[in-house]
Amino acid sequence: MEAILVKDEEVELLINELAQRYGYDFTNYARASLRRRINRLITIDRIPSFAELIYRVKNDADYLTHLVEEITVNVTEMFRDPFVFKLIREKVLPVLATHPFIRIWHTGCATGEEVYSMAILLEEANLLRKSLIYATDLNPSVIENIQRGIFPLNRMQQYSENYVLSGGKKDFSSFYTAQYGFAKFNQKLKDKMITATHNLVSDRSFNEFQVIFCRNVLIYFDKVLQDKVLKLFDDSLEKLGFLILGSKESLRFSPIAKKFVQVEKEKIWRKIE
Structure with missing residues (x-):
């Protein structure tokens, strides 16, 4: 399956969905970072389309949690720097x-x-x-x-x-x-x-x-x-x-x-x- 890449307007749609439906406000997050993380998620989870991503966000509470974690959790290490x-x-x-x-x-x-x-x-x-x-x-x-x-x-x-x-x-x-x-x-x-x-x-x-x-x-x-x-x-x-x-x-x-x-x-x- 060829990986899809989300478009700018699709990122905005997802941001609006997360804010209005669930109260997660990513409005002022840097778009380049958001797009990169969403694309990574779609690739790893083998999601065939943006419509499928939105469907999962709306209908699968566990997947919603998973998505928010992927967008926000940063990898770190002990005594970094x-x-x-x-x-x-x-x-x-x-x-x-x-x-x-x-x-x-x-x-x-x-x-x-x-x-x-x-x-x-x-x-x-x-x-x-x-x-x-x-x-x-x-x-x-x-x-x-x-x-x-x-x-x-x-x-x-x-x-x-x-x-x-x-x-x-x-x-x-x-x-x-x-x-x-x-x-x-x-x-x-x-x-x-x-x-x-x-x-x-x-x-x-x-x-x-x-x-x-x-x-x-x-x-x-x-x-x-x-x-x-x-x-x-x-x-x-x-x-x-x-x-x-x-x-x-x-x-x-x-x-x-x-x-x-x-x-x-x-x-x-x-x-x-």
Whole structure:
């Protein structure tokens, strides 16, 4: 079967269908990224036509969930961009240590590896005991994965290498138990995590944080939605708090840029007003 490619107008039809029928608002998502992900989904699932895709979305709740996950879930890894986490060790954790209580928000947290990476950093610095890590995503299945804390064992070698590059000194395997081809991370890490579904497009701030992670999410939004989400982060971050973005993301040209300073050359900004 020859793979079909969705047209621009079909992408718009799907966006309207998802918004009006189900409340998933992808209106301000970058079209090139959406089209690429939809085409990938159609190819993998061997869907013969756009009409068939729409039919499944309307009539199969499981497929609707599958489609939304494919559009929104980003693949990541533990201690991705290790030198960002090295800078967190050196510049962010000493500041957090001065707080009586620490609140950290991981938003659009993909499959949860980044959340566990930060929990490990906090544990090593003896700060996890006075921390709460809020992990949110649009997808309920992502949230379930974080709650389980189980990841494929064959990824641990790469994660261990990243951990060492980030400045980690322990044996990485001390943070998990290997079982039947999977790594189950320690309960102590999970106990300090609060998970919930949260939609950056439509939901409001729900707390004030010292650190907010939003890595490799903004690149999928258009400028209007980027500015809206960055305003949400500004409202949710206490003064002198840290905002951590992805490698291709920046506060340059955003309305909140003047309120932040960049920490060295990595994608970490500190709120100064």
